[in-house]
Amino acid sequence: MTMNDYSFLTRKQQDVLDFLLENQSHFVQPPTLDELCLAMGLKSRGSLHKHIQGLIQAGLVEAPNRKQRGVRLTKLALKTQSAALIDDLGVPFVGAIAAGVPIEAVENVEYMQVPAQLKTENRCYILQVRGDSMIDDGILDGDWVVIEQRNHANNGDIVVALIDKTEATLKHILQTPRETILIPANQTLQPMHFQPHQVEVQGILVGQMRSYTKKL
Amino acid sequence: MTMNDYSFLTRKQQDVLDFLLENQSHFVQPPTLDELCLAMGLKSRGSLHKHIQGLIQAGLVEAPNRKQRGVRLTKLALKTQSAALIDDLGVPFVGAIAAGVPIEAVENVEYMQVPAQLKTENRCYILQVRGDSMIDDGILDGDWVVIEQRNHANNGDIVVALIDKTEATLKHILQTPRETILIPANQTLQPMHFQPHQVEVQGILVGQMRSYTKKL
DNA sequence: AAAACTTGTTCTCTTTTTGTTCTTTAATTA
DNA sequence: TAATTAAAGAACAAAAAGAGAACAAGTTTT
Numbered sequence: 152m153t154m155n156d157y158s159f160l161t162r163k164q165q166d167v168l169d170f171l172l173e174n175q176s177h178f179v180q181p182p183t184l185d186e187l188c189l190a191m192g193l194k195s196r197g198s199l200h201k202h203i204q205g206l207i208q209a210g211l212v213e214a215p216n217r218k219q220r221g222v223r224l225t226k227l228a229l230k231t232q233s234a235a236l237i238d239d240l241g242v243p244f245v246g247a248i249a250a251g252v253p254i255e256a257v258e259n260v261e262y263m264q265v266p267a268q269l270k271t272e273n274r275c276y277i278l279q280v281r282g283d284s285m286i287d288d289g290i291l292d293g294d295w296v297v298i299e300q301r302n303h304a305n306n307g308d309i310v311v312a313l314i315d316k317t318e319a320t321l322k323h324i325l326q327t328p329r330e331t332i333l334i335p336a337n338q339t340l341q342p343m344h345f346q347p348h349q350v351e352v353q354g355i356l357v358g359q360m361r362s363y364t365k366k367l
Numbered sequence: 368m369t370m371n372d373y374s375f376l377t378r379k380q381q382d383v384l385d386f387l388l389e390n391q392s393h394f395v396q397p398p399t400l401d402e403l404c405l406a407m408g409l410k411s412r413g414s415l416h417k418h419i420q421g422l423i424q425a426g427l428v429e430a431p432n433r434k435q436r437g438v439r440l441t442k443l444a445l446k447t448q449s450a451a452l453i454d455d456l457g458v459p460f461v462g463a464i465a466a467g468v469p470i471e472a473v474e475n476v477e478y479m480q481v482p483a484q485l486k487t488e489n490r491c492y493i494l495q496v497r498g499d500s501m502i503d504d505g506i507l508d509g510d511w512v513v514i515e516q517r518n519h520a521n522n523g524d525i526v527v528a529l530i531d532k533t534e535a536t537l538k539h540i541l542q543t544p545r546e547t548i549l550i551p552a553n554q555t556l557q558p559m560h561f562q563p564h565q566v567e568v569q570g571i572l573v574g575q576m577r578s579y580t581k582k583l
Numbered sequence: 584a585a586a587a588c589t590t591g592t593t594c595t596c597t598t599t600t601t602g603t604t605c606t607t608t609a610a611t612t613a
Numbered sequence: 614t615a616a617t618t619a620a621a622g623a624a625c626a627a628a629a630a631g632a633g634a635a636c637a638a639g640t641t642t643t
Contacts, residue, residue, distance in 0.1 A: 163619080180376070180381050185601075194622085196622095197604080198619065198620045198621065215603090220377075220601065221601095264481070268479070268511075268578045271580060289502070289505035289510075357579050358578050360574070360575065361574065362485050363572050364487060377630090378629085378630090399590065400590070433591085433638070436590060436639090
């Protein structure tokens with residue numbers, strides 16, 4: 152199984168690279184040529200040496216250093232790996248959403264590590280909830296919600312809706328040909344009725360998170 | 368923050384460090400060079416001495432002290448060890464918790480990548496909530512909760528409590544000298560009163576997650 | 584207090600490991 | 614068949630690891 156496809160690498164170089172990537176860890180000593188030989192089923196260091204040289208030329212393995220031995224991957228190699236395996240970057244936290252106020256964006260976008268279960272295949276982002284309009288659905292003030300970026304929704308979905316291009320809010324949506332209704336999950340609040348063209352779906356709720364120790 | 372990169376250590380230095388980390392708890396007193404030699408199968412203190420010097424330079428072993436002998440690890444060494452374990456694996460998902468039923472453990476422990484905001488420095492694990500006993504706190508059936516492993520709690524904390532060593536439940540806790548009260552967050556349910564010795568705290572709630580797409 | 588023992592340190596010397604280079608051999612391709 | 618490529622193995626130098634002796638400063642035993 153090749154994890155990365157560097158077409159300019161030979162077959163054996165690929166194999167070596169894959170092995171290094173799989174067994175790489177910050178906390179383990181990089182393997183020596185002999186150990187790599189054993190792992191790859193070679194009997195001579197000399198044979199392996201040529202492949203390593205190729206990987207060094209490709210910038211995927213650190214240039215040898217008389218002082219620091221072992222075959223270690225470069226940052227480049229590690230970077231391309233994480234990009235290939237999972238989106239290791241996480242999900243961007245873009246701001247807070249309060250009923251009736253546009254999304255207040257954060258200046259420096261942070262990325263949060265989100266478990267796979269809380270996101271979808273498609274582009275997602277994170278908002279922090281302000282207010283109690285969804286409290287009956289167990290979405291409290293301060294919760295983070297994972298939103299899948301979309302411009303359409305099904306009836307009953309919880310959506311990020313932009314009203315009249317000015318106000319953003321998190322609500323249940325009910326769309327009919329004549330009107331669009333945004334329904335809070337809070338017995339003290341009333342559903343809001345709009346002309347369909349007034350409401351723009353910006354995403355649907357796919358995940359939610361809460362911290363009981365860090366409040367902000 | 369600098370990544371814990373031990374790659375500047377030589378093989379043997381790493382071996383010695385590993386040994387010290389693994390057996391650290393077994394030593395009443397920090398081991399002497401001779402004891403370490405014996406343990407590592409060396410015949411000369413002089414050989415070992417060089418490796419220890421390397422570890423001292425790396426800040427992983429305490430600088431020697433004529434008065435206080437033995438090889439002792441620094442705080443840094445202990446810290447980086449636990450950091451290595453937790454960061455790589457994520458948080459283990461150990462099972463489901465329903466009011467009045469022991470935790471049903473999953474057979475193959477999965478690890479979930481949890482955002483830093485939802486966990487603490489200490490050991491955490493994940494449970495899936497069954498039932499509606501905490502619904503007024505916005506904790507719904509099917510939610511995942513992140514629990515910090517602990518055996519004590521403060522009044523008002525939401526805890527995983529083991530009752531009479533048989534039933535596990537997620538509730539608010541109120542401890543007095545005479546009794547321990549477990550309080551559900553559900554208007555239709557009553558607080559439960561116990562003798563203090565009947566209730567065992569297994570952890571406190573530090574984070575919570577919900578998926579709107581994957582139900583199980 | 585003196586002798587004997589521990590413990591960490593330093594030194595020299597030897598052995599082993601490791602990366603490199605080279606030649607030879609086997610396998611594959613043109 | 615000639616040319617190309619990959620592997621094996623030998624040889625080598627530098628680094629790392631090890632053994633053992635010697636020594637100083639402290640402990641313990643006598």
